[in-house]
Amino acid sequence: MDLDVVPMTGNVNLREELEAVGIEEILTQLDRELIGLKPVKTRIREIASLLLIERIRKRMGLTSEVPTLHMSFTGNPGTGKTTVALRIASILHRLGFVRRGQVVSVTRDELVGQYIGHTAPKTKEILKKAMGGVLFIDEAYYLHRPDNERDYGQEAIEILLQVMESQREDLVVILAGYGDRMEKFFGSNPGFRSRIAHHIDFPDYADDELLAIAELMLGDMNYRFSAAAREAFVRYITLRKAQPLFSNARSIRNALDRMRLRQASRLVADLDRVLSAEDIMSLEASDVLASRVFANGSSPANYG
Amino acid sequence: MRITQGAFSFLPDLTDEQISRQVQYCLGKGWAVNIEFTDDPHPRNNFWEMWGLPMFDLRDAAGVMMELNECRKVYGDRYIRMSAFDSSHGWESLRLSFIVNRPKDEPGFRLERHEVDGRNIRYTTTSYAVDRPEGQRYR
Structure with missing residues (x-):
């Protein structure tokens, strides 16, 4: 030593x-x-x-x-x-x-x-x-x-x-x-x-901890949830936890990446719109709700 | 006769602690340290055998010392040296080499004189150790 x-x-x-x-x-x-x-x-x-x-x-x-x-x-x-x-x-x-x-x-x-x-x-x-x-x-x-x-x-x-x-x-x-x-x-x-x-x-995270993790991760990437999106994400966490192969913070990170993807394609869909910094930074409820987790009877192979 | 090759060879034999400090210096510089051994101590013998592979990406000398101790267990009766290879552009060669282990008894060298072309003499040095076959030279 x-x-x-x-x-x-x-x-x-x-x-x-x-x-x-x-x-x-x-x-x-x-x-x-x-x-x-x-x-x-x-x-x-x-x-x-x-x-x-x-x-x-x-x-x-x-x-x-x-x-x-x-x-x-x-x-x-x-x-x-x-x-x-x-x-x-x-x-x-x-x-x-x-x-x-x-x-x-x-x-x-x-x-x-x-x-x-x-x-x-x-x-x-x-x-x-x-x-x-x-x-x-x-x-x-x-x-x-x-x-x-x-x-x-x-x-x-x-x-x-x-x-x-x-x-x-x-x-x-x-x-x-x-x-x-x-x-x-x-x-x-x-x-x-x-x-x-x-x-x-290492214990599993509780729902509110997962939400806090998600917001911390988004904050690091300079994104934020809109109020509706945040609410939707709370529901997302509950549903996603019930599905197989849930891996805590890693699943959250992946979910956020997919939401950023959906937000980007939503923004690009309307080329004539003038965007503010606020628009680019915020994730809307629709970005969250488009996830397959919300679709009832989704096959267990889809974890989006 | 004690052979003097590489760095520190006019000093008393380095202790393990001192070897470890020297190795740590090399690792700190980002050099890869190699362990080599031989039983043919002729100064022109450039090709010592390697113990394992060159050790790239090490952070601490303890890893090298572990290999050195393994090598001593097998070839403790031969010469063992450390060499440090600098892979950075422009160098790409050894930066330091020093002996860390030597046989108990070093018989030394004899000088042979060849008389050639009339009165001319050519000199050759030969290690007494190599008179015996490989593997039995320092028993």
């Missing part, structure tokens, strides 16, 4: 310590930019406090152990796991628990090879790139294929476990995926469960 700080004795001023590392601003940024996710934010604050104390203890010479920082994020798609992983990386970096603070995000494809002898170099290559930072493995359960004993995923798992144990000060691994499948994955790979200190569960 690279704690570039002088050892200290005597009393500690916690506030000064906190300000010195500057994680408070990351935490407030997290609060501001991520809507909902109360339990996740609480957990991250707890972890940050623990690490702050750990850092002080280390400098006082009260501990020399490197804390286990590997984490698992479980939750449905689109609940912000990747975004939070990026924030965690910068918190760990500020506190000096990882040296560089980069996040290497991978899935099974990047770790597991195609033929015998291909997996180990591939996994090691990724591990080397992630050294000094955070390795984020999305949909980690695909590494383990219970139906195929000779699957190369097992080899990647063994290398990962070994590095997670022996090079704790060089690398933090975050595993992410859907709750129930991760549970099964940990069940068949007990080595992982015991090496992971923090299990964080």
Whole structure:
């Protein structure tokens, strides 16, 4: 671990310590930019406090152990796991628990090879790139294929476990995926469960949170809902949630993209009209209501 | 006789900590670090064998040190060097190279004199180590 700080004795001023590392601003940024996710934010604050104390203890010479920082994020798609992983990386970096603070995000494809002898170099290559930072493995359960004993995923798992144990000060691994499948994955790979200190569960968003997310996204793109459109979108969320393959914030983003498309074609349809900035910025109820979600008896293949 | 090639070779052997700092310097410059090994230490032997592939896109020296330790496990009785390759336009060549591992016992070189064309002499240096076959030179 690279704690570039002088050892200290005597009393500690916690506030000064906190300000010195500057994680408070990351935490407030997290609060501001991520809507909902109360339990996740609480957990991250707890972890940050623990690490702050750990850092002080280390400098006082009260501990020399490197804390286990590997984490698992479980939750449905689109609940912000990747975004939070990026924030965690910068918190760990500020506190000096990882040296560089980069996040290497991978899935099974990047770790597991195609033929015998291909997996180990591939996994090691990724591990080397992630050294000094955070390795984020999305949909980690695909590494383990219970139906195929000779699957190369097992080899990647063994290398990962070994590095997670022996090079704790060089690398933090975050595993992410859907709750129930991760549970099964940990069940068949007990080595992982015991090496992971923090299990964080990402809840689904409530309807009003999804609306707030939609407005935040639109605000970033300089669009806004008209009053009627906003009302229509509230109904859209309720209907869309009931449909299959709903993936929280990601579905919202896709829906907004399609609404922008419809707004654009509505505006272009009438070429003689003179547009104000207001017209170009606002999404009307018709843009929302044209969605196939509102059409009754739509086939489940259409999620527009 | 201790061979002196590349950077730092007149200094005492670098510790792992020092190697790691040097590697970190290279990575900070955006150079790709390679690990190479050989048991033929002749200064004109340009072609050392590579341990794995050149390591592009690394951020931290820990990854390189992991490979170095693997390499030492297998070829700990040979010379191992780090070289740093700068891929930026106009350079496209090695920027730094230094030895990180050497055999316990380095037998050195002999000078051979060939008498040619009357009284003329041509000189050749040969490493005592290469008298033995490959793989058995530093046992």
